[in-house]
Amino acid sequence: MADRPTAAQRRHTALRSALDEQLSALGEPPYTGPDLPPAVLEACARALLRARRGGREPHRPALKAVVRATLAELAARHPGQALEVRVPPYGAVQCLEGPRHTRGTPPGVVETDPLTWTALAVGDLTWTEAVDSRRVSASGVRADLAPMLPLWPRPGAPTPVGSGPGNSD
Structure with a gap:
């Protein structure tokens, strides 16, 4: 019997798909960064915010995936x-x-x-x-x-107390 994907794997797959759909809606190429949950999550969140700043409606599945994953990250940390x-x-x-x-x-x-x-x-x-x-x-x-907060500080910014390398699974 084939192994079923874990909930974390399913969330990551949905997030990765939502990220590429949001990037496409922005007229940007697909994501080519590391396929690690925290990197994909941050990239998707930043793409949503670029859409909003550009006056576009953020991709709803991407927004849902980002909110759920960042809430899970907060609770895990x-x-x-x-x-x-x-x-x-x-x-x-x-x-x-x-x-x-x-x-x-x-x-x-x-x-x-x-x-x-x-x-x-x-x-x-x-x-x-x-x-x-x-x-x-x-x-x-x-x-x-x-x-x-933030879960991912800007490069060069001090790391908030109690944060660190997290796992958004």
Whole structure:
């Protein structure tokens, strides 16, 4: 019996396909960088933001794949259940150590739209800018994601506390 692809492999395949579709919509050549999950994820996120800056509608499957993968990356880097990060309609994760949330509204909630989350994840937007402009709703004592974002700092920028080489699987 043939081995079935893992969930991580299926997510990576979907992300890779969505990246090439977004690049095509931008009139750019297909992705030729390393076929590693973090590299493909960052490339796809940056392509989505280029589309938005260019006045184009980001490719919906790419946006969905990026949001889900970056939320999974955040939760993998900062495990726990003290904060819920919501990016409707694509996903939500619980992260950060602290009091465990099991029912109802968690004590800490962060919510934003998919493009704002993508910009935060790659460093095109700072946490402070997003909160000050009300593009992010954050409540609770642990609802400050500034030390955890961006997931991939710009070259030459200092690495945020608690981040490092992550695996977006």
